[in-house]
Amino acid sequence: MADSLSPRTRALLDEIEQLKAERNAAVLAHYYVAPEVQRAADHVGDSFALAKLAVELPQTTLVICGVEFMGESMKLLNPNKTVILPEPGADCPMAHMVVRETVEQARERYGSDLAVACYVNSTAEIKSWSDVCVTSSNAVAIVRALPQHHVLFIPDEHLGAYVAEQVPEKHVILNQGCCPFHANIPADEVARLKAAHPGALVLAHPECASDVLALADVIGSTAEIIAAAEQSDASEFVVVTMDGVRAELARRTEGTGKRFFFPEQARCPEMDKITLEKLASALRQAPMPAEKDAPAAEDAASEAPSESADAPDTVRGFVRGVSVDAPLVAPAKRTLERMLQMARR
Ligand code: 13P
Numbered sequence: 337m338a339d340s341l342s343p344r345t346r347a348l349l350d351e352i353e354q355l356k357a358e359r360n361a362a363v364l365a366h367y368y369v370a371p372e373v374q375r376a377a378d379h380v381g382d383s384f385a386l387a388k389l390a391v392e393l394p395q396t397t398l399v400i401c402g403v404e405f406m407g408e409s410m411k412l413l414n415p416n417k418t419v420i421l422p423e424p425g426a427d428c429p430m431a432h433m434v435v436r437e438t439v440e441q442a443r444e445r446y447g448s449d450l451a452v453a454c455y456v457n458s459t460a461e462i463k464s465w466s467d468v469c470v471t472s473s474n475a476v477a478i479v480r481a482l483p484q485h486h487v488l489f490i491p492d493e494h495l496g497a498y499v500a501e502q503v504p505e506k507h508v509i510l511n512q513g514c515c516p517f518h519a520n521i522p523a524d525e526v527a528r529l530k531a532a533h534p535g536a537l538v539l540a541h542p543e544c545a546s547d548v549l550a551l552a553d554v555i556g557s558t559a560e561i562i563a564a565a566e567q568s569d570a571s572e573f574v575v576v577t578m579d580g581v582r583a584e585l586a587r588r589t590e591g592t593g594k595r596f597f598f599p600e601q602a603r604c605p606e607m608d609k610i611t612l613e614k615l616a617s618a619l620r621q622a623p624m625p626a627e628k629d630a631p632a633a634e635d636a637a638s639e640a641p642s643e644s645a646d647a648p649d650t651v652r653g654f655v656r657g658v659s660v661d662a663p664l665v666a667p668a669k670r671t672l673e674r675m676l677q678m679a680r681r
């Protein structure tokens with residue numbers, strides 16, 4: 337990639353490096369964001385790896401190149417840090433796809449023998465209704481380890497259905513929500529790719545529909561898909577998730593001649609909203625370490641004070657700073673911390 341950088345990209349990358357050092361900021365990026373944004377990041381990972389890592393980083397500011405729920409999760413886990421989304425309008429549609437009555441009705445019906453397992457792709461409010469969070473890399477293990485027999489899985493019906501199949505000893509109740517971009521990948525397109533590349537290993541994300549998952553050799557999170565491709569002896573792979581993982585696949589398999597084939601419509605338009613320009617702009621507006629408690633100059637006058645609880649040094653009025661409404665903080669944070677705890681066992 338180094339050779340193909342435009343002067344503008346090179347200049348932005350250099351500026352970002354300088355700003356990160358100046359502002360004591362770490363940049364975390366999800367595998368789905370554009371390759372040049374991944375390149376500017378200090379850490380690139382799947383949702384679970386990023387959440388785990390964020391609590392260990394020494395920097396006082398975290399810039400999250402991902403969608404809104406990722407920023408919220410980082411803020412919940414790091415209440416005393418400044419958490420910034422370069423593009424606050426990047427939002428995962430699935431993160432909103434469950435209504436409170438679904439949770440209340442299940443609780444009423446099954447009482448204390450019900451656990452509500454919430455995919456991390458969810459708003460802080462939805463997390464606050466739940467008992468534990470999961471990601472695509474730990475959902476099966478966490479649901480299996482829950483003491484309750486009944487598990488309401490929200491919001492993703494496809495990941496929920498996959499978990500139900502893997503953990504038949506539990507009664508998993510599904511909710512109608514999905515990632516429109518994974519759920520719309522047609523099984524016949526995957527079957528065609530498979531037929532065109534007969535030796536290829538099919539790697540799929542569990543947000544895909546069950547007819548797609550039935551064609552897969554490996555089902556896993558973005559990090560698990562990348563690791564499977566890296567470790568496999570196969571030379572061709574049909575990759576059934578968003579195209580953004582190409583960059584890391586290329587990095588990890590450089591020089592091996594491995595080839596990757598994706599369905600045609602495999603981009604997350606929300607992740608695509610995050611650009612190098614927006615990352616640089618967010619960093620320019622990030623507080624200097626010494627002025628962390630002060631509002632960012634250009635926004636201080638226009639923004640209402642943040643209601644964020646449990647976060648004494650939230651950047652008040654900072655245009656891109658993530659905050660979570662006070663009543664949601666403790667219950668939503670508990671679900672994330674329970675996930676981190678259960679995943680350690
Ligand atoms: P991962 O946890 O696998 O990174 O997935 C996040 C996501 O949004 C998938 O669409």
Ligand code: SF4
Nearest residue numbers: 428429430515517604
């Ligand atoms: Fe959300 Fe789907 Fe984009 Fe993942 S790929 S962030 S689930 S919209």
